[in-house]
Amino acid sequence: MAAKSKAQQKAAxxxxxxxxxxTKKxxxxxxxxxxxxxxxxxELREMASTKRKGKPDHVTKAT
Known part of the structure; x- marks a missing residue:
């Protein structure tokens, strides 16, 4: 699963x-x-390796 935003990629x-x-949990x-x-x-490796170029900083939750 690819990250949908820069923030999600960094968190991963x-x-x-x-x-x-x-690092410590x-x-x-x-x-x-x-x-x-x-x-x-x-899963974390795949999400963290997503390129940031063209991604929004944050994505709001869809309801």
């Missing part, structure tokens, strides 16, 4: 770093804290 990168043990905030528990390392 932070969660991936924590999943690999490079306690240092995570917001979406990245939820991502580290809910997603596998391969």
């Amino acid at each position: 990168g932070a969660a991936l770093s924590a999943k690999r043990g490079k 306690s240092a995570l905030k917001g979406a990245s804290k939820k991502m580290v528990e809910a997603m596998s390392e391969s």
